Amino acid sequence: MTVFDKAYYRNVYVAEKDGLISAVGTFFNKSGLNYQFYIYVDGVNVYSQKGTSEFRGYSTIQLDKYVQLKKGDEFEVVFLNYVPFMSSSRLHDQANVSFMGDGKEWMDLSEQSQVAILKVYTVADLGITGNLVKYYGNKTPFTANVGPGVKVTFEIGGVKYNRVGDENGMASVSIGMGPGNYKVTTTVNNTSIISAVVVKTTIVASNVKRAAFTNYNYKIRLFDVSGAALKNTKVKVKINTKTKTYKTDSKGYITIPFKKLTSKKTITITNPKTGQVSKKTITVMSRxxxxxxxxxxxxxxxxxxxxxxxxxxxxxxxxxxxxxxxxxxxxxxxxxxxxxxxxxxxxxxxxxxxxxxxxxxxxxxxxxxxxxHVIKAKKTVTVKRSSKLVYKVTLKGKKVIKNKKVTLKLNGKKYTAKTNSKGVAKFTVKKSDIKKLKAGKKYTMNVVYYKDTLKRTLKVKR
Incomplete structure (x- = not known):
């Protein structure tokens, strides 16, 4: 047996018969380790438990409540611990059964001929509850066989509902929630059983992202409370602020064509048979x-x-x-x-x-x-009319520009200089040229390097 660093690991199972999960077992590499595990039934997170390992070695952890299983249910246990796995054992490393990862991305351990040490223990089904799957709008309640006159408490989403078994021993609670996954805790005679409840949507439509100015055929499919396709039925669909009536085809589909999408579309669909309302969006973004x-x-x-x-x-x-x-x-x-x-x-x-x-x-x-600009030069320079002008210019972009010709234009004349190893070019304007300029006036100097031209100012004083 080998132990990885702390991570999530999970094993997937299929119930061969009705039963109740009563415990899970795994290996701890030392005592005092904080752990946490989750149990999913048919994709519904129905149970979680935290604790601290009591000793090093294999440990069986009793659940605080039973988890209901029915024959054919797919269930899994997800554990956060230092991952224990076996490579050479009597266990068969089947694909899509044993995984490890960060809780979001998973690696199939069978690819390494390994399996996580994680077991599930069940006890016989008490025949009290089951797991419920139904479509939105279906009035089927969640039921429990508790016995005539026996008190029972159902807990859904933190709210408790007290019931008493009827003459046939049955007690029930309405499930009026919207589409989604839920859990119901049934407590009777100090025994608590957690069951999964799945409310399926009767409107199948998606939030979509599309590139601007594209065409798109948006598809919606509708069902009745039994899950049958809603055929040849008029349905109202609101797109942003305008409502239009469409008719489903023989398979329950509506297709809405959009041309050259340029803005977000909010699509509100109302199922006329179940009353379900679903709001989806087409988000238009730049490609x-x-x-x-x-x-x-x-x-x-x-x-x-x-x-x-x-x-x-x-x-x-x-x-x-x-x-x-x-x-x-x-x-x-x-x-x-x-x-x-x-x-x-x-x-x-x-x-x-x-x-x-x-x-x-x-x-x-x-x-x-x-x-x-790659030309760097002082914005304004001053020169005496009786002096020569020495004017320095630097060529620098991401790096200095060496050995390149630069031109200075002043008062109708051109002067040239070449940059040195530091990208610096030095212009010298003779006294005789400066003497032709008027004292007290400003002159424009144009520094030119190919298409780069920088205007600077020369002030002449007495």
Missing amino acids: FVGTKNVKMYYLDATRYTFIVMGNDLKTPLKNKYVSIKIDKKTYKAKTNAKGVVSFKIPKTLAPGNHKITVKYGGEEDATKLAVK
Whole structure:
């Protein structure tokens, strides 16, 4: 036997005959361990219990209350403990029987030829209660055979109902809840039995997510209180604020077509035979995931990366062309096998603000693109009319730009300089050129590096 770290483990069983779960058994690797376990019957969480291990080794834990089983019921015990399992034993490691995991995701231990040490003990059925499965609107109550004149208490959702057995020994309580899973605790003669109650829906419809501007046929299926399909029956369906009457087909279906969905739809269905009302939504969302505003430096080969999802927003759109428009120019980009687009933004885009628009299937998604200057220079410089001007400029994006030609335009003349290893270019404007400028005036200096132009101010003083 081997023990894993603390985790959930569970075993699944099928009842071979009617009975009552009275205890569970598992292994503890030491005393003083806090544990917790849950019992599910036909998917209904009917029982839970906490405790502390008394000793190291195999332990049988008595339930505080019995749990009802009927022949054919599928039930399982989920335990939180240091997982004990056996690899080489007389136990058969059947698939879909023994699992371990975090309570949400599970690993089938049979894949490792292992089985969790977790047993269930039952006693003979007392014939008092059963488990109840019915459709919404069905008036069948939950019953217990307690004996004529015998007092019994039913507890549902924390509320207790006191009853007395009739002349036939039967006592009952109404189950008027909406669709869902419930448990009923029946207490008679100091014996408590927990039973599962399942109220099935008579309206089968789903909450749906769809990509914007897609078409969709929304399907609804209706049943009567016995679970039979509601055939050829008029049904009122409210979509947002408008109500329309539809007719079910021979299998109880209604199909509502939606074209070019652009906004959320709230669908309210009323079953005319059972009175059940169900509200569902079609949520309309962008198929573009990860599109966002971009900031980049001039001449920087930045990629615009995002995912394009399919119409159902569950699976990516594979190997499809998407339109990408930057300002007035349109490009095409293809999704990969994971629906990812990785588009290289033209590095020659001039510094300034631009707009990126992504388009597919009628949907457009617009974001901002800011191209930043790579020219760094002092905004305003002052020079005496009798002096020369030495003006330093730096070229730097994500990194310094070395050995590149930069131009300075001043008063109709051009000056050139080359950046050094630190990205710095130094312009020298001779005294003779400065002398041509008027004292007290301001002049515009344009620093140019390809399409990147930065305007700066020169003040001339006496």
